[in-house]
Amino acid sequence: MALIQGIPGEFEPQPWGEAILRSRELLLLRIARRPPDHEVRLPGLATTPRHVVEDHTGKALTWRRDGDDLVVRLPAAGEPPVVRVALTGKLRIVPPDTVTANADGVWDLTPTGPKAHLVARRAADVGIRFVGMVEPDSRHTIRLAGRRYGVTGHELTRTTIGPFPVPERQVVPLAVPAGVRRVLVAPVGTVLASLHPGRDELTVVVTNFGRTPARGDVELPLPPGWSASEQAWTFDGLDPGRSTGWVTRLAGPAGPRELRARLDAGRRSASSPYVVQL
CATH class of the missing domain: 2.60.40.10 (Immunoglobulins)
Incomplete structure (x- = not known):
């Protein structure tokens, strides 16, 4: 089983090619560049594979899980195959920017985009502290783990917001307001x-x-x-x-x-x- 319960999504381009969702429970790995060690790594696949085969021949390929990564061993010779990965359920991923809380249950994030992804080691009610510059009279809705709070820009950067009930070992997205340069999340x-x-x-x-x-x-x-x-x-x-x-x-x-x-x-x-x- 995957270590982390992921979220619906798509994979970014990979160093070896691309992963394409063909249907609800079928993933195709198009290999454009064969890795030197003949192993293709797909990071952040949270759904457990049922089987992995060559697309055209149906020949089974050796594969393993490495945390939440899928590692597939390609044939040593011949053209790189298209790899068919049958999944046990709907595709769920662990986004590459996902951050797991530290041993104290704390996240200290420097956002690189409008969204962050968090994983808690254990279920907890948490609060969020945003650090940055926003208009004091602006309005914001902060959503996390199925709960939301409406705050002003003044409240956003001057007090903690919450509590939010974060589940154990599950990816939860957090929208980061524009102007925020640091996000602190900690258990209540x-x-x-x-x-x-x-x-x-x-x-x-x-x-x-x-x-x-x-x-x-x-x-x-x-x-x-x-x-x-x-x-x-x-x-x-x-x-x-x-x-x-x-x-x-x-x-x-x-x-x-x-x-x-x-x-x-x-x-x-x-x-x-x-x-x-x-």
């Missing part, structure tokens, strides 16, 4: 520290995804040779849905390093790492 009850870099400075932000006010301490560990104008902060009375932050100036050797704030705000504390470039 989480107090989350996140890092937001600027030019020679870093903003350390704590967001309360819980239902009661939060308090705690934040520290920013740094790699050897790095320094900061401030590295420790305390907060108290952070209301549900709200964020607070501190700006610190960084100095150190040029190059990227992954940083993570150390947050102590109770048992639901979480911290999202971020790669910072000096």
Whole structure:
């Protein structure tokens, strides 16, 4: 069985050719370029294949699942065949931009388009925090996992939105409003520290995804040779849905390093790492 329950959709062009849906439960792999190892990989096929054969001869081909990828072994000689993949049900895919929550159940997304795709490790009610620039008086409808909320642009970027009941191991799409450059998603009850870099400075932000006010301490560990104008902060009375932050100036050797704030705000504390470039 597939590890993740996908969504209806189509496959993008592949390095070896294309995957075409011929009918509800039949997929054709048109091989334009034979891979050197004679194995064709189709990423993100969430529907289990019934059998895989050459289209013209009906000869069975060796295949296997690798996570949610289908890997088919092509004949070593001859023209690359058209491969017929019979499915056990309607085609469902795992889009290439799908992101699985981390061990804390948190997603920290930098959107590359108008939609993101999330997968939860376990079912949970989550909240969403959008970061970006939108018109304060604009109107937005945020939909996730069958639930929706209407918010203004002012609310969109200044408070968490939710809760949304995200199911376990199932792809759920999230529309990303224009102007949003970062999306934080966390289980309800989480107090989350996140890092937001600027030019020679870093903003350390704590967001309360819980239902009661939060308090705690934040520290920013740094790699050897790095320094900061401030590295420790305390907060108290952070209301549900709200964020607070501190700006610190960084100095150190040029190059990227992954940083993570150390947050102590109770048992639901979480911290999202971020790669910072000096």
